[in-house]
Amino acid sequence: NAGVTQTPKFQVLKTGQSMTLQCAQDMNHNSMYWYRQDPGMGLRLIYYSASEGTTDKGEVPNGYNVSRLNKREFSLRLESAAPSQTSVYFCASSPGTVNTEAFFGQGTRLTVV
Amino acid sequence: EDQVTQSPEALRLQEGESSSLNCSYTVSGLRGLFWYRQDPGKGPEFLFTLYSAGEEKEKERLKATLTKKESFLHITAPKPEDSATYLCAVDNYGQNFVFGPGTRLSVLP
Numbered sequence: 775n776a777g778v779t780q781t782p783k784f785q786v787l788k789t790g791q792s793m794t795l796q797c798a799q800d801m802n803h804n805s806m807y808w809y810r811q812d813p814g815m816g817l818r819l820i821y822y823s824a825s826e827g828t829t830d831k832g833e834v835p836n837g838y839n840v841s842r843l844n845k846r847e848f849s850l851r852l853e854s855a856a857p858s859q860t861s862v863y864f865c866a867s868s869p870g871t872v873n874t875e876a877f878f879g880q881g882t883r884l885t886v887v
Numbered sequence: 888e889d890q891v892t893q894s895p896e897a898l899r900l901q902e903g904e905s906s907s908l909n910c911s912y913t914v915s916g917l918r919g920l921f922w923y924r925q926d927p928g929k930g931p932e933f934l935f936t937l938y939s940a941g942e943e944k945e946k947e948r949l950k951a952t953l954t955k956k957e958s959f960l961h962i963t964a965p966k967p968e969d970s971a972t973y974l975c976a977v978d979n980y981g982q983n984f985v986f987g988p989g990t991r992l993s994v995l996p
Contacts, residue, residue: 778930807983816891816974816986817931832983864930875921876984878930 776800780865780879787855787886795850795882797865805868806848807832807876808840810861817864823848855886889914889979891987899993900965908960908990910975918978920958922951925972925989934973965994 778799787793799806804825809817819832821840829840837859839851848867852859862883866876894909910920919938923931935944937953944951948969950961960973972991976984 809986814988816988817976817984818986819983822983866930875933875936876931877933881928881930 778865778867778877778879780882782882783880784883787884789856789886791855792851792853793855795863797849797879798847799867800846801867801877802845803867803869805870806842807866808848808850809864809866810834811864812861820850857886860884860886889977889985891975891977891985893975893987893990895990897991899995902966902994902996903964905963905965908973908992909957910987911957912977914977914979914985916980918980920953921976921984922960923974923976925974931974967994967996970994
């Protein structure tokens with residue numbers, strides 16, 4: 775049972791480059807989330823999708839876009855990477871359309887130079 | 888602004904030395920409080936959900952409790968494998984969780 779799978783695990787980008795972080799879950803969950811984790815700041819929500827076909831901004835959406843491709847997949851795109859986007863990114867999913875326990879992927883460590 | 892704080896920032900215990908971690912919250916409303924464990928290089932792993940003051944949940948050496956302003960994660964007779972960062976998160980009736988910064992626990996053999 776894979777749970778939540780993120781790719782890639784590590785990535786180094788140059789300032790201005792673009793990339794897409796991929797996330798897929800095999801638990802038939804309705805809601806999916808993208809968080810970033812920075813030292814001393816806790817997890818901060820970038821975007822979420824409460825159900826297939828919907829996406830909404832979280833606490834720190836600037837510089838990011840998302841696509842809920844289908845019920846399983848939720849991708850995060852950085853159009854023009856900046857050093858401030860250096861972080862660890864986590865995708866998560868939860869079964870309901872309101873907050874229930876979330877299941878997290880292993881994370882993507884992104885460095886923007 | 889809704890806020891979640893955790894203390895201490897880091898805690899070192901000897902194996903078998905019981906202690907408690909604190910999660911304090913200031914939120915407009917509380918639908919639920921969640922505890923997660925995070926190992927280095929991995930994503931958070933769900934531990935407990937608490938919904939109302941006075942509620943308690945237990946799992947092995949861990950017990951979580953909830954009051955109107957804070958939650959405690961009690962660790963009884965910890966082992967080295969309990970070493971991790973423990974995160975709490977609050978569902979404030981918004982569309983997402985508000986996470987605290989975490990407590991980094993080290994249990995020495």
